[in-house]
Amino acid sequence: MNNTFRHRFTQFISIALIAISTSFAAQAQSMEKDDSIYQGLGKTEGITKIVNDFVPLILADTRINTFFSKMKKDEFSALxxxxxxxxxxxxxxxxxxxxxxxxxxxxxxxAHFNALAEDLQIAMEMNQVPSSIANKLVAKLAPMQRPIVSK
Structure with missing residues (x-):
């Protein structure tokens, strides 16, 4: 009887460990980063192309270009x-x-914040970014309005 108890206890522990490890694996999978926007933008290469079109739009936009007069274009673009x-x-x-x-x-x-967002939309359109992906990126950027806008 003692051996039977040990055997069943060992089976129980094994099953419990399998269940726990399966649960952890499923949880880890669900915690993986969603990169669908990144993929939709064309990865780093596509994002770089968008930024390369976006920065000149900002600099030409008389509504906001004074905010960027002292920036170092290459550093700003990289950021x-x-x-x-x-x-x-x-x-x-x-x-x-x-x-x-x-x-x-x-x-x-x-109004300044919205002008910048418009320029970004134009840059994404210039790079044939699907509107669904563009909208998702803008949604990720929208929470930045609070810390940026001061009046």
Whole structure:
């Protein structure tokens, strides 16, 4: 009887461990990063093309170009690529300032923020980004409005 108990106890522990490991595996799979936006934008190469079209649009846009007069174009572009890539679920890591710090004292209005968003939409259209993907990226960027807009 003692051996039977041990055998059943061992079977129970084995089944329990299998169930737990299966549960952990399923949970780990569900926690994987969704990179569908990143893929839809054309990965880092596609995001770089979008940014390469976006930055000149910003600089030509008289509604907002004064905010960018002192920026270093290459550094700014690299930060945008990393930021968009990270937000889109890609492997990049944005290492720039947080949005509060980066825009402190700039007196950016909702109209300015919307102008920038329009320019981004144009850049994505220039790169044939499907509207469903463009909308998803804009939705990821929308929460930045609060720390950027100050008036």
């Amino acid at each position: 945008l690529v990393a930021q968009f890539c990270e937000l889109a679920g890609g492997p990049c890591q944005y290492k720039g300032k947080d949005m509060y710090e980066a825009h402190q004292g700039m007196s950016i209005s909702n």
